[in-house]
Amino acid sequence: MATITRLRSGHWRVQVRRKQSYVSETFLRHEDARTWAIATERRVDLGESTLKRAQVDPTTFAHLVDLHVTDMCEVGRAPRRSKQFTLDALKAHLGTLKLKDLTRERLIQFGKDRAKEGAGPVTLSADFGYLKLVLTHAAAVHGVDVKVEPVNLARVALKRLGLIGKSRARDRRPTADEIKRLLAHFDHNRYLLIPMGRIVRFALASAMRQEEICRIRWSEVDVQRRVVLLHDRKDPREKDGNDQLVPLLDLTGFDALQLIRLQRKHWSRSDLIFPCNSRSLGAAFRRACKELKIVNLHFHDLRHEATSRFFEAGLRIEEVALVTGHRDWKMLKRYTHLRPEHLHRARTKGTPAEAVDVARDAAQLLVTELQAAHQRGNQTDAMASALRKAGPLLQELASLLLEQGHTSPSQSPSARPRLALTG
Known part of the structure; x- marks a missing residue:
């Protein structure tokens, strides 16, 4: 059976699945796509080889990006917001390039141009990571004749130039006075629709990320066992299906379970415990810091603070990892900021x-x-x-x-x- 899909680039992608065979091709015109699909199905029925898909000529890097996104969507792994943003940026800079023109020199120039635009070492590192991912995917899944060696060499060159690097570990912890002022600001703001006061307290009690706080549901809380089930928790190796039971503790000066009970009294009309968009939550936190003249404090720093308080309360690394979800203890040590x-x-x-x-x-x-x-x-x-x-x-x-x-x-x-x- 043939499936014809229009890509964001305006091109048409044909996928033929027949008799346990799979072949795909991309065309500029819908009529060409339809003709090719019929001919390919006929070849499969006659038992002829369909390996011509290894000769797919997407011609430009933009085609490969679209190919990767479509494949990921088909298997239920559509790119999340940050990845899609990076892929769109890559298409804007490199999309019109022929695959043969993705040379080391051209990619180094791309890195320099991005740096001039304001992209930092971490952002540029992510750009090259996704660039290599797209090329590797095209070669492995679709047999496209494209090499990743120019990407590796360009990355080395840009790293030597100081344009690519790792993120610097933050050691910012909010002071007791800053936390007090933030809570007072949120508690006395009658016009704020988001329960920021309870959310900040819950973040300090649970060490959860803001996306996780906005995702937990009433049905996932076990009051008797004092635990909550978190689905698809962030993990650098495997996020999808990384479900974890997280204990709701009372060790940081705030009781996570008590805050959930308090939220139930004020808001129970939604399946979500804290029914708000994580980006709105972050924006509200940034506005408050700006009004209170609190410098260089991010919402994620509350997770750092909670993690450090767990250690100061006497928990071991393996116990803290059950709460924070860290599988790499070196990463956990980075978050504690303890001597x-x-x-x-x-x-x-x-x-x-x-x-x-x-x-x-x-x-x-x-x-x-x-x-x-x-x-x-x-x-x-x-x-x-x-x-x-x-x-x-x-x-x-x-x-x-x-x-x-x-x-x-x-x-x-x-x-x-x-x-x-x-x-």
Whole structure:
């Protein structure tokens, strides 16, 4: 069966699925597309090869972008807003180029032009990531003869020029005064339709992203277990289907479950707990910061603040990860903005359990630092750096063991407890 679809570029794409065969082609005119579809179906029926789709000649980069978007939509993975925005920008700059003209020199010039327009290193890195994705997709799925090596070389060149780079980790945490002023501003604003006061408190209680807050439903809250089900939680590897049960805690000065109950009293007409658009939420937060003259504070910084408070309340990394959804502990460490000595927790002094806790923290910190040093290729100073950062915890462990009578200065080195590290 043949399907003819009009693309955003105005061209016509034909897809023929027949007898477990699949072939596609793109045409300028609908009549040409229809004629090709009939001829292709006839070839399939006669048992002839349909490998001519490997010779598809979309001719321009814009065709490949449309091809990628259509394929993704067909399998239920339509590009989200940020990806579609980037693809549109790529089409605007490179869409009319013939595939043979996507050379290293031309792509380097594209990067320089984007930088002059104001695109930062992170934005330009995303541009080249999606550029490579589109070309790889066309080659792998449709057999288009296109190479990605010019993209790789152009990326290296632009990185050396300082035009492509990674994002800088933010360490901005709102002060107690800033939070107090924001809450007072939202609570006393009678004209604000969005319950920003409760939303800010909930963000500080749950560490959820603003899109997640606007997406949770009453039916997904289990009051007895104090958990909420979050669908398709953000993950760099697999977002679709990444559903997580998230505990609703009371550890940051705000009770997440109590705030949900309070919201029920004020708003229960919608399936959504906080029925608002995430972009409207962000805009309201930015306006408030501007009016209050609070500089360089983003709504996402509330997630940083909540995560840091979880650690300060005594939760371990694996426990915090259950709340925040992080699978990479290095990313989680980035969000905490805590010094290693902040891993000291309010334990019952002088108990064996406390010594075990401190030993586990020290081992975990040592392993993390050694792995990071190994990845950087800095073998010489790796152990010294790791021991220096874990020093406060090791000193605390020694003090606890002395208090409990497990060791003494007069004991021989072989008789003293050892901290076993396993990678």
